Amino acid sequence: MANQSYVVAIDQGTTSTRCILFDHAGRLASVAQREHRQIFPRPGWVEHDAAEIWRNVERVVPQAINQARADSSQIAAIGIANQRETSVLWERRTGRPVANAITWQDTRTASLVDQLSAEGGTDRFRDRCGLPLMTYFSGPRIRWMLARDPVLREQAERGEVLFGTMETWLIWNLTGGPEGGLHVTDVTNASRTMLMDIHTLTWDDDLLDAFQVPRAMLPEIRSNVEVFAPTTTVLPGVPIAAALGDQQAALFGQTCFSPGEAKCTYGTGAFLLLNTGPDPVRSSHGLLSTVGYKVGGDDPVYALEGSIAVTGSLVQWLRDRLGLISSAPEIETLALEVEDNGGCYIVPAFSGLFAPRWHSEARGLIIGLTSYITKGHLARAILEATAWQTREVVDAMNADSGLALTGLKVDGGMTSDNLLMQTIADVLNVPVERPMVSETVSLGAAYAAGLAVGFWPELKGLRRHWHRAARWLPEMDPGRREREYANWQRAVERTYDWLQHDDDGPGT
Amino acid sequence: MPGTVQSIERAAAVLRLLARSPRPLGVVEIANALSLPKGTAHGIIRTLHGVGFIAQDNRTGRYRLGKDLLRLHDPPIDHNELRARALNWTDTLASRTGEAVRIGVLTAPLEITIVHHVFRPDDSVQVMDVGRVLPAHACALGKAVLAYHPDSSTVLRDASLEAFTARTVTTGRSLLGQLSTVRERGWASDVEELNGGEASIAVPIRDQGGAVVASVAVTGSPKTVCDGGRNPRPRLAARVAETSRAITGELAIRRE
Ligand SMILES: Nc1ncnc2c1ncn2[C@@H]1O[C@H](COP(=O)(O)OP(=O)(O)OP(=O)(O)O)[C@@H](O)[C@H]1O
Ligand SMILES: [Mg+2]
Numbered sequence: 001m002a003n004q005s006y007v008v009a010i011d012q013g014t015t016s017t018r019c020i021l022f023d024h025a026g027r028l029a030s031v032a033q034r035e036h037r038q039i040f041p042r043p044g045w046v047e048h049d050a051a052e053i054w055r056n057v058e059r060v061v062p063q064a065i066n067q068a069r070a071d072s073s074q075i076a077a078i079g080i081a082n083q084r085e086t087s088v089l090w091e092r093r094t095g096r097p098v099a100n101a102i103t104w105q106d107t108r109t110a111s112l113v114d115q116l117s118a119e120g121g122t123d124r125f126r127d128r129c130g131l132p133l134m135t136y137f138s139g140p141r142i143r144w145m146l147a148r149d150p151v152l153r154e155q156a157e158r159g160e161v162l163f164g165t166m167e168t169w170l171i172w173n174l175t176g177g178p179e180g181g182l183h184v185t186d187v188t189n190a191s192r193t194m195l196m197d198i199h200t201l202t203w204d205d206d207l208l209d210a211f212q213v214p215r216a217m218l219p220e221i222r223s224n225v226e227v228f229a230p231t232t233t234v235l236p237g238v239p240i241a242a243a244l245g246d247q248q249a250a251l252f253g254q255t256c257f258s259p260g261e262a263k264c265t266y267g268t269g270a271f272l273l274l275n276t277g278p279d280p281v282r283s284s285h286g287l288l289s290t291v292g293y294k295v296g297g298d299d300p301v302y303a304l305e306g307s308i309a310v311t312g313s314l315v316q317w318l319r320d321r322l323g324l325i326s327s328a329p330e331i332e333t334l335a336l337e338v339e340d341n342g343g344c345y346i347v348p349a350f351s352g353l354f355a356p357r358w359h360s361e362a363r364g365l366i367i368g369l370t371s372y373i374t375k376g377h378l379a380r381a382i383l384e385a386t387a388w389q390t391r392e393v394v395d396a397m398n399a400d401s402g403l404a405l406t407g408l409k410v411d412g413g414m415t416s417d418n419l420l421m422q423t424i425a426d427v428l429n430v431p432v433e434r435p436m437v438s439e440t441v442s443l444g445a446a447y448a449a450g451l452a453v454g455f456w457p458e459l460k461g462l463r464r465h466w467h468r469a470a471r472w473l474p475e476m477d478p479g480r481r482e483r484e485y486a487n488w489q490r491a492v493e494r495t496y497d498w499l500q501h502d503d504d505g506p507g508t
Numbered sequence: 509m510p511g512t513v514q515s516i517e518r519a520a521a522v523l524r525l526l527a528r529s530p531r532p533l534g535v536v537e538i539a540n541a542l543s544l545p546k547g548t549a550h551g552i553i554r555t556l557h558g559v560g561f562i563a564q565d566n567r568t569g570r571y572r573l574g575k576d577l578l579r580l581h582d583p584p585i586d587h588n589e590l591r592a593r594a595l596n597w598t599d600t601l602a603s604r605t606g607e608a609v610r611i612g613v614l615t616a617p618l619e620i621t622i623v624h625h626v627f628r629p630d631d632s633v634q635v636m637d638v639g640r641v642l643p644a645h646a647c648a649l650g651k652a653v654l655a656y657h658p659d660s661s662t663v664l665r666d667a668s669l670e671a672f673t674a675r676t677v678t679t680g681r682s683l684l685g686q687l688s689t690v691r692e693r694g695w696a697s698d699v700e701e702l703n704g705g706e707a708s709i710a711v712p713i714r715d716q717g718g719a720v721v722a723s724v725a726v727t728g729s730p731k732t733v734c735d736g737g738r739n740p741r742p743r744l745a746a747r748v749a750e751t752s753r754a755i756t757g758e759l760a761i762r763r764e
Pocket of ligand 1: 012013014015016083246266267268269311312313314315316328329330331332412413414416417420588592
């Protein structure tokens, strides 16, 4: 492997697809990125075109390779990380998606989820799969798609129509597509479908029944760190050696390999994951039990997760839908025009509220408006919404573990926002640290792939690459912190019970 | 008085023509409208396209005014956006060199404001410097920007400058001398001119139009930043320059 100097990471995210090359020291050597369309056919529906995403992968990988002036013989392996729970069905014979992919933010399965919950409670499957019944996960989505079309269901039963989350879709296409493409998923992505037994890490018949999902359409479940197959296109011959859900990839990239270690990634949404070791921990405070990672034949490592649906996407909303800024980072400039939020709070319950409250019927609100409020105050309120949502998740994590978090490791695109990072340190009252690579999702995918092919010899050694790039210390007056938190909580409670059932629209 | 440059006059005429036209125009249409030989028109159009002042319609191959021309009046890049764009590359620089990295912008005639700071990757306790204001004449970040600033010669000609250490440059005249060296080699440095025990190397950051909008620096002990003769290491400067180019590339993507 003398001349193999890089590992390629593909980060198929909610807003964009990135390809990043990392060198032996875990340093970023090149990056290429392409956004894809966000399709909003109706309120609450959010779709992606899986074919567009595949084309983007075909473009960004060669771009990143060229930027590093490398060629495929220098690439040791490919690791894939992906937006989780986003689901696509496609025809095995042609490789064509049968419809747009339904993303994790999409709430069209609300009625179905309510109906299933009415039959046995929101937590009826929690012991088996670690998750409450929510629109967030893939299982209800598959049932929704198949219920609309009896022909599709028959094709799925015959294995002519396949299901996948984005890593499955990409691996299938990278390994031949209709000509023998490999149909596999990994334990982390599978742990977000509600279809996998979180203890045995296999598809579970009872769960498949409950969501009416034919086994023939499902991919085979693999570990995160193993050689899946060589690619046949894009970088022919280079092995795909890792696949992980993006948040688990970030946990891996932050080298949170010991129980008790946690990170929070700030992108479209924000996701706090805590390594809980070899056994799944059941949360009593609204967190999810999920697979953290599994290295080859080793025992799995589990995690507790606090998922926040809307953080960066609220900034994008300010940019794209309200047009008050022309790039996301300008929100910091705008927010710094004022001293504080002026009494204004924004609760971005665009897809209902995720952790720790899980109110799918909640919808977003802006409250505290007076004629005093300027766009600067709105910008503040938007950044503070991310901070307070983090606080709620951290409180839940502390309550579940019985230990108080003493610092937060952060990563993702929003960590370039100093004001936001300072605000998070202020409201959590703990130091916040960013590592030298903020593209930790990609780094985690690269680490996993590099381990599988021996580019890096062992897990523990990867810790040596972690270095602090920035650190924010709490500065807020405790009295003010408590008052603001109380205001935030009152604002959140006012979002409850907004959606009525008739609002769900047709097709449910 | 030197004469006017004909090709620039013609380029201006092409821009005026496109600005007035309700639809994109082809090469022949442009050549005919301005009574130019087709080859000449083609050369001018290709050049204007290269600098982003005109754009080509993918489908028809015809030309219209380009976004960069319309953006000539835009405000300079937002500092927070600059940080976001630079983040990956400054991390890589810090990790390759083992030194702290900063980005600075000129916010007053002789003041640099730090807009981005990456800690030295040794996990020691360090304090975030973002928002701190530095005297431009006494630091590499400042010199790298001043060297390309149109006002520098006026501002500095008769200036006397505050000393922070025995090594700080204190007259505008000697600073102007240093700035011309900066322009020759493309990078600036300071060795214990602001703080004892600290040396920096900085390179200007250009936007895709070539204007200097900021600078990026590595800062460390003179022992690591300089060679035995206390001269800043050119190899380190080359790494900083590489980072600066990567950031420029990132700024260009933003404009697409
Ligand atoms: N300086 C900033 N301040 C606030 N928000 C920002 C800033 N820079 C980027 N963002 C937000 O961060 C998000 C981009 O971060 P990142 O690139 O990590 O997300 P992503 O990986 O694209 O998300 P996903 O993986 O879900 O697609 C966008 O939603 C954007 O609005
Ligand atoms: Mg991401």
